[in-house]
Amino acid sequence: MRHFAYLSEAETGRLFHLPPQELSLASEPGLLATALGATLYCPATRTELVKDIRKQGTRGALSMVLCLEDSIADADVPAAETNVVAALGQLHAETTAGNTVGLMLFVRVRSPEQLLSLAERCGDALDVLTGFVIPKFENSSGAAQRFLDALHSVNASRRSGNPAARPLRIMPILESPLMIHAETRTETLSGIYQVLQANRADILSVRIGATDMSSAFGLRRSRDLTIYDVKVVSAVIGDIVNVLGRPNGFVISGPVWEHYSSGERLLRPQLRATPFAEADELGLRQRLLTANLDGLIREIELDLANGLLGKTVIHPSHVPLVHAMSVISHEAYLDALHISGEAGGGAAASPYRNKMNEMKPHQAWAASTLVRAAAFGVAAPDTTYVDLLEASMN
Numbered sequence: 001m002r003h004f005a006y007l008s009e010a011e012t013g014r015l016f017h018l019p020p021q022e023l024s025l026a027s028e029p030g031l032l033a034t035a036l037g038a039t040l041y042c043p044a045t046r047t048e049l050v051k052d053i054r055k056q057g058t059r060g061a062l063s064m065v066l067c068l069e070d071s072i073a074d075a076d077v078p079a080a081e082t083n084v085v086a087a088l089g090q091l092h093a094e095t096t097a098g099n100t101v102g103l104m105l106f107v108r109v110r111s112p113e114q115l116l117s118l119a120e121r122c123g124d125a126l127d128v129l130t131g132f133v134i135p136k137f138e139n140s141s142g143a144a145q146r147f148l149d150a151l152h153s154v155n156a157s158r159r160s161g162n163p164a165a166r167p168l169r170i171m172p173i174l175e176s177p178l179m180i181h182a183e184t185r186t187e188t189l190s191g192i193y194q195v196l197q198a199n200r201a202d203i204l205s206v207r208i209g210a211t212d213m214s215s216a217f218g219l220r221r222s223r224d225l226t227i228y229d230v231k232v233v234s235a236v237i238g239d240i241v242n243v244l245g246r247p248n249g250f251v252i253s254g255p256v257w258e259h260y261s262s263g264e265r266l267l268r269p270q271l272r273a274t275p276f277a278e279a280d281e282l283g284l285r286q287r288l289l290t291a292n293l294d295g296l297i298r299e300i301e302l303d304l305a306n307g308l309l310g311k312t313v314i315h316p317s318h319v320p321l322v323h324a325m326s327v328i329s330h331e332a333y334l335d336a337l338h339i340s341g342e343a344g345g346g347a348a349a350s351p352y353r354n355k356m357n358e359m360k361p362h363q364a365w366a367a368s369t370l371v372r373a374a375a376f377g378v379a380a381p382d383t384t385y386v387d388l389l390e391a392s393m394n
Helices: 010-014 031-033 049-058 073-097 112-128 143-161 180-200 211-213 229-244 274-278 282-290 293-303 315-327 331-338 363-376 387-394
Strands: 016-018 039-042 061-066 104-107 131-134 169-174 254-257 312-313 347-349 356-358
Touching: 010 016, 010 312, 010 387, 031 363, 039 049, 039 315, 049 073, 112 143, 131 143, 143 169, 143 180, 169 180, 169 274, 169 331, 180 229, 211 229, 211 254, 254 293, 293 315, 312 315, 315 363, 315 387, 331 356, 347 363
Parallel strands: 039 061, 039 312, 061 104, 104 131, 131 169, 254 312
Antiparallel strands: 347 356
16 A cells, blocks of 8 residues: 555656555554545445445545544445445455555444444454444443453454454544533543553544534534634534644544535635646646635645645545645755754754744654655655645546
């Protein structure tokens, strides 16, 4: 697996100072968590799941979730489970024949019992999975621990049949009302942190359920606004990062952007024309504005500024935007190298001579930037995000 693998060798050489690293499911978990990028959700009821997985993998998705929870009706769950079992079985057979899946694949389950049942039905086909996505994760009632106990049971069973079996991991979604409401948030987040820390090896990353957060207040943001404009929700996100996203904490993904087609625009566009004009890509800017994707680009930028990496997405058109915005600029890469080599402290002008690098305060930033550089690559000095968008969306 590798981000931007669909680009030609010549395009990769032109756009990147350092290309993204090759990854496998055996790569270091922190690197895999950073490399999730745009995690594409797919209802498990789709009739051609294997075809969908293969297609999105070739188009640049590096992580995908087959969803058995909110995206499907309660009445459709039994059929969806059977569909998932069949799809994983087919992928496993194809992988055994040498055709690897090519992305990180997860199943979003509803309950610990469903996780155990699916694992039993899938058997060796679990080898194609990276893990499970756990909804409404909190432990006031012991629900989080029951999910983890189910995962431990599955991993123990896999090891009993094959001591070298790769462990499956979970991605918990933080979206429960107890965590959202102000009067119970601090205690609930503290409990979540404790259970995640106690089971750290089982956790790949933490996801944020902004749709459920908004629904707790009867709200739904428009395509003209980012989630950070919805103050009650952005306050929850800030507290999540405060508790779970500190140095040596957990990789936390950005919340879903739920719009994927054009509509009436109320506010002015949020993409400056100049970078697109300089790259001779004004047509690309118009495409983004027509599809109202300028709001998504702004939200991705705010995700990164607030310590979130990657994003939950529900449409393939969102994947290239998330990945293009995740590439490390040449300037940021040189700053990170400069800072990471000076852990003893001090301050000095940055390599680009346009800012002051303070060595001790920026150590954690430098470390996470270098991990992201390994996952998504480092842009060439003259490569802009417009160049990356153009290459990604063509």
